[in-house]
Amino acid sequence: MKMSVNVTIPVSEAETLTERLRRGNLFAGPCPSRDILKNVSSRWGVLILISLRDGTHRFSELRRRIGGVSEKMLAQSLQALEADGFVQRIAYPVVPPHVEYSLTTSGEEIARLVAALADWIEVRVPEVMTHRAEFEERLQGGE
Amino acid sequence: MKMSVNVTIPVSEAETLTERLRRGNLFAGPCPSRDILKNVSSRWGVLILISLRDGTHRFSELRRRIGGVSEKMLAQSLQALEADGFVQRIAYPVVPPHVEYSLTTSGEEIARLVAALADWIEVRVPEVMTHRAEFEERLQGGE
DNA sequence: TACCCATGCTAACTTTTAGTAAGTAAATAC
DNA sequence: GTATTTACTTACTAAAAGTTAGCATGGGTA
DSSP states (O other): OOOOOTTSSOOSSOOOHHHHHHHHHHHSSSOHHHHHHHHHHSHHHHHHHHHHTTSOEEHHHHHHHSTTOOHHHHHHHHHHHHHTTSEEEEEEOOSSOEEEEEEOHHHHHHHHHHHHHHHHHHHHHHHHHHHHHHHHHHHHHTO | OOOOOTTOOOOTTOOOHHHHHHHHHHHSSSOHHHHHHHHHHSHHHHHHHHHHTTSOEEHHHHHHHSTTOOHHHHHHHHHHHHHTTSEEEEEEOOSSOEEEEEEOHHHHHHHHHHHHHHHHHHHHHHHHHHHHHHHHHHHHHTO
């Protein structure tokens, strides 16, 4: 019984040795964590994970749901997430094809973190846009 | 056979209205949140934010710290984060140039979320790599 | 029976983005 | 006087993303 996904956001201030080690690892050039992060934090990866948080979806449902994805990119992103074990794919051998995608256990965990990030951003959009405008102006104004 | 695809949002665990609105916004094609997310979750954006969590750093310090960044990409990513208000840039008009980068308040907030994601991934790297290997094998084996 | 649509992809091609190498100013060290 | 250091920018090239077209095939429509 290992439930309790408590790994998420502990350690408010003090940085443990472990964390520093991990961080060092992320910083070191060619490490696999960067690949994983790339799949998860990519333009479509994020939206797929968030989208699947509320249950199983078919390929074309996802396509319609996520504004602006091409079929190619959707398929590619889903395959990456599947290979990493975050998404489960079940294909029913019928015609026309019927394929269902859902989050695995670890997929749910990481999707929560990604969603937290996305939610934080959505709340701050106006703030950020204001800052951007001011920043542009400062550049233009040639301060 | 119409199969009624209307199931989309079962609202599993009390998803607030606000959350659904935000989500809808992220899903809608051209919204600014995607841009913000892109800067923050990009290959180098992530590493810059995490790197700056432990204090101010100069450009070249960051460059040495983050394995594999080119100067161009570092400058570009820093500018994006600065424009969005996550990173503060202070240039001392000396020769050779001296420029310091640090997180703003909102930068610290978002960096915490990004770091949580990165930490989670680092912990699960072995697990994910195993899954990838098995996945490849399944493809090869032609199951 | 002929025709068209829907689904979940993949392959070929184009555009955008990332990455690489070189250049720049100007003080200081040798 | 040549080299070095810093924080960039500017061309150029490689890689990734995006676009369009195609495929198999059962069911619905005519």
